[in-house]
Amino acid sequence: MILFLLSQLTVTAQRNIMFMTTENNRKHQVEKAQSKFEKLITADTLSILSAINKVQQDFFAEGYLTAGIDSMPVNGNTQAVWWKLGDVYSLVQLRMQSETASILSQSGLRIVNFEGKPFSPNQFARLTNNVLKYCSNNGYPFALVKLDSVEINGANISAAFVLDKGPLIVLDTAIVKGNAKISEAYLFNYLSLKPGSAFNESQYKKISLKLKELPFVAEVRPFEIEYMPGIARPVFYLQNKKASQFNGVVGVQPDNANAGKVYVTGDVKLRLHNAFGRAELFDLNWNNPLPRTQDLKVKMSYPFIFGLPFGIDFDLTLFKKDTIFLEINRQLGFRYLLAGNNSIRVFAGKKTSDLISTKGYSSATTLPEYADVTGLNYGLGLQLEHLDYRLNPRRGYALDVSASAGTRTINKNAKIKAELYDSLELKTTQYKAEANADVFFPIGQRGVIDFGAIGGFVESPSLFSNELYRFGGLKTLRGFDESSLTASRYVIGKAEVRMILEQNSYLLLFYNQAYYENRSNEAFFSDHPYGFGAGITFETKVGIFSFNYALGSQQDNPILFRAAKIHFGLLNYF
Numbered sequence: 357m358i359l360f361l362l363s364q365l366t367v368t369a370q371r372n373i374m375f376m377t378t379e380n381n382r383k384h385q386v387e388k389a390q391s392k393f394e395k396l397i398t399a400d401t402l403s404i405l406s407a408i409n410k411v412q413q414d415f416f417a418e419g420y421l422t423a424g425i426d427s428m429p430v431n432g433n434t435q436a437v438w439w440k441l442g443d444v445y446s447l448v449q450l451r452m453q454s455e456t457a458s459i460l461s462q463s464g465l466r467i468v469n470f471e472g473k474p475f476s477p478n479q480f481a482r483l484t485n486n487v488l489k490y491c492s493n494n495g496y497p498f499a500l501v502k503l504d505s506v507e508i509n510g511a512n513i514s515a516a517f518v519l520d521k522g523p524l525i526v527l528d529t530a531i532v533k534g535n536a537k538i539s540e541a542y543l544f545n546y547l548s549l550k551p552g553s554a555f556n557e558s559q560y561k562k563i564s565l566k567l568k569e570l571p572f573v574a575e576v577r578p579f580e581i582e583y584m585p586g587i588a589r590p591v592f593y594l595q596n597k598k599a600s601q602f603n604g605v606v607g608v609q610p611d612n613a614n615a616g617k618v619y620v621t622g623d624v625k626l627r628l629h630n631a632f633g634r635a636e637l638f639d640l641n642w643n644n645p646l647p648r649t650q651d652l653k654v655k656m657s658y659p660f661i662f663g664l665p666f667g668i669d670f671d672l673t674l675f676k677k678d679t680i681f682l683e684i685n686r687q688l689g690f691r692y693l694l695a696g697n698n699s700i701r702v703f704a705g706k707k708t709s710d711l712i713s714t715k716g717y718s719s720a721t722t723l724p725e726y727a728d729v730t731g732l733n734y735g736l737g738l739q740l741e742h743l744d745y746r747l748n749p750r751r752g753y754a755l756d757v758s759a760s761a762g763t764r765t766i767n768k769n770a771k772i773k774a775e776l777y778d779s780l781e782l783k784t785t786q787y788k789a790e791a792n793a794d795v796f797f798p799i800g801q802r803g804v805i806d807f808g809a810i811g812g813f814v815e816s817p818s819l820f821s822n823e824l825y826r827f828g829g830l831k832t833l834r835g836f837d838e839s840s841l842t843a844s845r846y847v848i849g850k851a852e853v854r855m856i857l858e859q860n861s862y863l864l865l866f867y868n869q870a871y872y873e874n875r876s877n878e879a880f881f882s883d884h885p886y887g888f889g890a891g892i893t894f895e896t897k898v899g900i901f902s903f904n905y906a907l908g909s910q911q912d913n914p915i916l917f918r919a920a921k922i923h924f925g926l927l928n929y930f
Contacts, residue, residue: 419474495554735760835887835908
């Protein structure tokens with residue numbers, strides 16, 4: 357065909373193209389084809405050939421199996437293409453075995469969808485692909501199909517559709533090549549593969565994407581499938597990826613209690629991930645955000661208990677504020693594990709907040725802003741994550757939301773007059789909800805913009821200050837002291853623009869806008885603080901170093917450069 361067309365075309369730089377036919381009863385089809393190329397006012401020879409080929413394929417798809425070019429005269433700058441379409445061929449009968457018809461139906465198609473309709477190569481390809489796809493996803497990856505006993509009577513076609521399923525293939529154990537420390541049981545559970553199950557090609561198409569989501573292994577070469585009689589054995593090429601980390605952050609902030617002086621804040625994080633090859637996690641975070649304040653967080657998790665898509669986790673938080681109160685929060689959760697790092701979680705928690713020093717409270721005529729409180733809560737959470745690179749993503753999203761409800765009890769303190777509690781309902785229902793989300797968009801070759809939000813609310817009668825959220829600082833609202841703001845409900849929006857220097861290095865500009873309410877101690881206060889600044893993160897031989905300079909304003913106060921917050925950080929993976 358190509359040689360024929362080339363022989364008919366005269367080489368000209370540019371030329372108009374016009375499709376025509378001598379068959380009056382086929383004029384509409386040719387005019388429809390011409391309409392697709394109305395914008396092709398002038399074209400070179402290759403463009404004309406491409407247009408002709410597309411038109412012929414369209415004719416075949418409509419059942420004009422004998423459509424062809426009659427002649428291609430040239431009149432000035434106009435290239436005419438005269439078509440002879442012929443008859444529309446129809447498939448009047450498609451014979452197949454009952455098993456094949458059943459497979460066809462399960463694949464989403466039925467014989468009646470084809471019989472009595474114009475026959476085309478596209479039609480047969482659709483039928484074939486659906487049947488082969490169904491077979492390859494149900495244990496028969498070597499299935500073959502063909503049209504047999506084809507009969508043509510005028511423009512009517514009848515044929516037999518023959519399916520040869522081939523041997524049944526089941527999944528065998530996996531082979532892991534490389535230095536990755538990962539158990540086969542965990543790998544199969546994570547990838548939703550089950551030894552002895554029928555071969556399913558759709559599962560294999562998702563493997564590389566799922567492996568990319570794992571923080572502690574890297575696929576250095578695409579996986580392969582080894583076929584042996586009756587079995588398929590996946591071969592993975594995996595290497596360890598640094599996932600455990602040590603993170604040290606140091607901050608320098610003005611000491612508001614001592615004019616002209618500063619104090620140093622600290623934040624130390626130890627994270628052990630996949631130390632035993634089963635994706636288990638141990639996370640410890642200690643910091644002193646304010647003078648004489650200590651904050652300790654410990655988290656442990658273990659996925660795929662007994663080889664099932666369920667995991668267990670435990671959280672312990674201790675917060676001590678000067679000599680005022682000590683808060684202990686314990687939470688036990690169970691997760692239903694989805695693809696990648698996604699999961700649905702149910703949890704139960706107990707929180708106790710006890711006064712440390714009650715000096716001066718015995719003579720108080722009103723309740724202090726802090727109280728002895730115990731809470732039991734039960735909740736549900738959802739975690740979704742799809743990032744192209746977790747340390748420095750260029751695109752993707754991350755979402756973590758939770759909601760809970762439970763009982764909250766105010767415990768009478770013996771050092772405080774009992775009658776001061778008379779106006780309070782000591783046992784009430786408390787509601788909580790928290791959310792953290794980020795969306796990353798690439799800008800050009802090196803730019804990234806990160807839109808994010810974090811927020812939460814706690815709701816119950818007569819809230820005390822030690823029941824509120826504490827926020828502010830590097831991880832929440834930059835430009836403010838660590839955990840310096842308290843709220844019964846808050847939301848912080850973030851816009852951050854990054855310029856990628858290297859894989860783990862970037863410059864950034866950021867703006868944070870917050871709104872919060874404080875409904876505690878029978879009072880109400882709200883504000884809309886904001887913070888902005890710039891920073892740099894870059895990779896060194898000892899880890900990923902970060903520097904941030906931030907300014908903030910609240911209660912409509914002016915920006916003060918002497919109150920700027922400077923944060924240093926070091927993230928070391930091992």
